[in-house]
Amino acid sequence: MKNSQYIKAVEQLNQEYINYTHSQVYLKNNRKRKLKRYLRNFAFKRLYFAFKASLYNKFNKKINKNSYILNNNINIKKGKKVVYTCIMNKYDTLRSPVLRTSDTDYIVFSDDQNVVKETNFWKYIEISEEIKKKCNYNPALINRYIKMHPRELFPNYDLALYVDGNVRVISDVEDCFGYINDKTGLAMHEHAKRKDVYEEAKACIKLSKGNKKNIKKLIQKYEKERFPHNFGLYQASVIAVDLKNKNAQKIMSDWYQGFIQEKTGRDQLILPYILWKNNFAFQDVGFLGSNLYNNPKFRVYDHNFKHNHFFMNLVNIKRKIWNFGLQYKCNICHSHLKKWRAGGRNHQIFIDNKIVGAGYRKNFQCPVCGAKDKDRLVYYYLENYTDVFQRANKILHFAPEKIIYQKFKRKCHNYKAIQYYTGDLNSDRADMIVDITDINFPKNTFDYIICNHVLEHVMEEKKAFAELKRVIKPTGKIILTVPVCVSNAKTIEDNSITDPRERMNLFCQEDHVRLYGRDTKKRIEKYGLIVEEFKVKNKDIEEKYGLLEDGIIYIISKGKEDKNEKAV
Numbered sequence: 001m002k003n004s005q006y007i008k009a010v011e012q013l014n015q016e017y018i019n020y021t022h023s024q025v026y027l028k029n030n031r032k033r034k035l036k037r038y039l040r041n042f043a044f045k046r047l048y049f050a051f052k053a054s055l056y057n058k059f060n061k062k063i064n065k066n067s068y069i070l071n072n073n074i075n076i077k078k079g080k081k082v083v084y085t086c087i088m089n090k091y092d093t094l095r096s097p098v099l100r101t102s103d104t105d106y107i108v109f110s111d112d113q114n115v116v117k118e119t120n121f122w123k124y125i126e127i128s129e130e131i132k133k134k135c136n137y138n139p140a141l142i143n144r145y146i147k148m149h150p151r152e153l154f155p156n157y158d159l160a161l162y163v164d165g166n167v168r169v170i171s172d173v174e175d176c177f178g179y180i181n182d183k184t185g186l187a188m189h190e191h192a193k194r195k196d197v198y199e200e201a202k203a204c205i206k207l208s209k210g211n212k213k214n215i216k217k218l219i220q221k222y223e224k225e226r227f228p229h230n231f232g233l234y235q236a237s238v239i240a241v242d243l244k245n246k247n248a249q250k251i252m253s254d255w256y257q258g259f260i261q262e263k264t265g266r267d268q269l270i271l272p273y274i275l276w277k278n279n280f281a282f283q284d285v286g287f288l289g290s291n292l293y294n295n296p297k298f299r300v301y302d303h304n305f306k307h308n309h310f311f312m313n314l315v316n317i318k319r320k321i322w323n324f325g326l327q328y329k330c331n332i333c334h335s336h337l338k339k340w341r342a343g344g345r346n347h348q349i350f351i352d353n354k355i356v357g358a359g360y361r362k363n364f365q366c367p368v369c370g371a372k373d374k375d376r377l378v379y380y381y382l383e384n385y386t387d388v389f390q391r392a393n394k395i396l397h398f399a400p401e402k403i404i405y406q407k408f409k410r411k412c413h414n415y416k417a418i419q420y421y422t423g424d425l426n427s428d429r430a431d432m433i434v435d436i437t438d439i440n441f442p443k444n445t446f447d448y449i450i451c452n453h454v455l456e457h458v459m460e461e462k463k464a465f466a467e468l469k470r471v472i473k474p475t476g477k478i479i480l481t482v483p484v485c486v487s488n489a490k491t492i493e494d495n496s497i498t499d500p501r502e503r504m505n506l507f508c509q510e511d512h513v514r515l516y517g518r519d520t521k522k523r524i525e526k527y528g529l530i531v532e533e534f535k536v537k538n539k540d541i542e543e544k545y546g547l548l549e550d551g552i553i554y555i556i557s558k559g560k561e562d563k564n565e566k567a568v
C-alpha cells in the first residue's frame with residue numbers, strides 16, 4: 001500500500017513531535033528527568049557524559065541547518081529493498097516503524113533474540129560465528145562490520161538502508177533511495193552541527209567520545225597528508241546504499257578497514273577521508289538532509305543504559321540491615337522488618353469516615369522496596385490464591401503499580417509463556433495506551449485482568465464493566481480493588497460535580513468521581529457479573545505482612561456466556 005496522503009499525514013505528525021521535543025520547555029524538563037533517572041540508577045558514567053555534553057552545548061549553541069531536504073528531483077530506484085540495523089549488548093531498544101514501506105524487508109542483526117519481542121516488523125537474524133570471530137567478539141566492531149558490509153550480507157537485494165539502533169524509522173523510506181548519487185552509490189545526512197573531521201575530532205575529545213589518544217594521532221596524520229579543512233562531515237546514522245554500485249562497495253570496505261586500523265572508536269571521523277582518498281568530493285554522496293534530528297521520516301532516541309547493579313544492591317542491603325526486625329515481613333521483597341513506613345494523606349474526610357485503601361496508615365509502605373499495603377494485599381492474593389504465575393496466562397494490568405509491574409516482568413523473563421500486557425490512558429507507566437471503556441482487544445482474550453484503584457476515576461462505569469466483561473475469558477478472573485467507605489451503605493456518585501475541592505470532600509480525592517460504599521459487590525453484580533469478595537481472615541497474617549487493614553478484593557468472573565447454550 002502506498003498512499004502519499006497517508007505518508008504526508010504521518011510525517012506531519014512526526015514533525016510536530018520533533019518540534020515539541022526540540023522546544024526549550026521540553027528540553028529543560030527532559031534534562032531534569034534524565035538527571036534523576038541516572039542518579040536513581042547510579043549510572044555515574046552516563047551522568048558524567050551528560051554533564052560534559054551540557055557544558056559543551058552551553059558554549060557551542062550553533063546548529064547550522066534546520067531544513068532537511070534540499071533537492072526535489074529524485075529518481076526513484078527500482079529493485080529489492082532492505083532496511084537493516086544491528087543492536088548489540090542491549091545498547092538500543094528496537095522500535096517498529098509507524099508506516100511500513102511496501103515490498104521492503106526490515107532486518108535486525110543482534111546477539112539477543114529477544115530484541116524483536118516487542119515488534120512484529122523486524123526479522124531477526126543471528127550474527128554468524130564467522131563474523132563474530134572476525135571481529136574478535138567485540139560488539140562495537142561487530143556493529144560496524146554489519147553496518148559497512150551490506151553487499152556481503154544481502155546478495156539478493158538491490159538497495160539497502162542502514163539505520164542506527166536508536167533511529168526509529170517512522171515513515172515510508174523509499175525516497176531515501178532516490179537521493180543516492182550514482183558516483184558513489186550512497187546517500188547520507190550532513191552533520192547537523194559540525195563542518196569537518198577536525199571540528200568533530202575536537203568535539204569528540206571534549207565530550208570523551210572515542211579514544212582520545214588515537215583521535216589526536218589521526219588528526220595529525222590528516223594534517224600531514226593535507227586532507228583539506230571544510231571538506232564536509234556526514235552523519236553516518238542513516239545510510240542509503242546502492243548494492244549494485246562498485247564504488248559504494250569499495251568505499252564501505254575501505255571505511256571499515258580504516259575504522260579498524262585507526263582505533264578511534266568513531267567511524268564518522270574516517271569516512272570523509274576515505275572519500276577524499278578515492279577522489280570523490282563531498283557532494284558525490286547523495287544528500288538525505290542537513291539534519292537527521294529534524295527529518296520527519298525518522299526519530300532519534302537515547303541509547304539504553306544499564307543501572308549500576310553493585311550500588312543498587314549496596315543500597316538495598318543497607319536498607320535491609322537498617323530496617324531489620326522480626327516483627328514484620330514484606331511479602332514482595334521478602335525483607336524482615338522492625339516497622340513499616342507510615343504514610344498516606346491526612347484529611348478530615350478520612351477522620352470522619354473509615355475508607356479502606358485511603359488516608360493515613362501506619363503500615364503504609366515497605367521501607368526496602370516501597371510496596372504499599374494495598375500492593376502487598378493484591379500480591380498476597382495473586383501468589384496464594386491464583387495460578388497467575390504458574391501457567392501460560394494472558395494478563396492485562398491496568399495502571400500497573402510499579403512494584404507489581406516489576407515482579408511480573410521478572411516472572412515473565414523466567415517463564416516466557418506468560419503474556420503480560422499493561423495499559424493506561426497515558427503510556428508513561430504502561431506499555432500501551434488502553435482506555436478501559438474501549439479496550440482494543442478482541443473478546444475472550446484474557447485469563448486475568450488486574451485493575452486496582454482505577455474505577456473510582458472512571459465516569460462511565462457501566463461501559464467499563466461491559467468492556468471488562470467482553471475481553472475476559474469465560475474461565476478468567478478480574479481482580480479489582482477500589483477505595484471503599486465502609487461507613488457508607490451506599491455508593492455516593494454525582495457526575496455534575498467537577499470542582500476538585502468539592503470532589504475531595506465528597507469522594508476523598510480531587511480526581512475521583514464517586515466514593516464506593518458497602519453496596520459495591522451488588523453494584524458490580526448489576527452489570528451481569530459474578531462477584532466474590534476476598535478478605536484476609538487470618539489477622540496474624542494481615543499483621544505480619546502489613547496487608548491493607550480490612551482490605552477487600554473483588555474477584556469477578558462472567559461465567560458461561562451464553563445462557564441458552566447451558567440450557568441445551
Ligand SMILES: [Zn+2]
Nearest residue numbers: 330333366369
Ligand atoms: Zn518490600
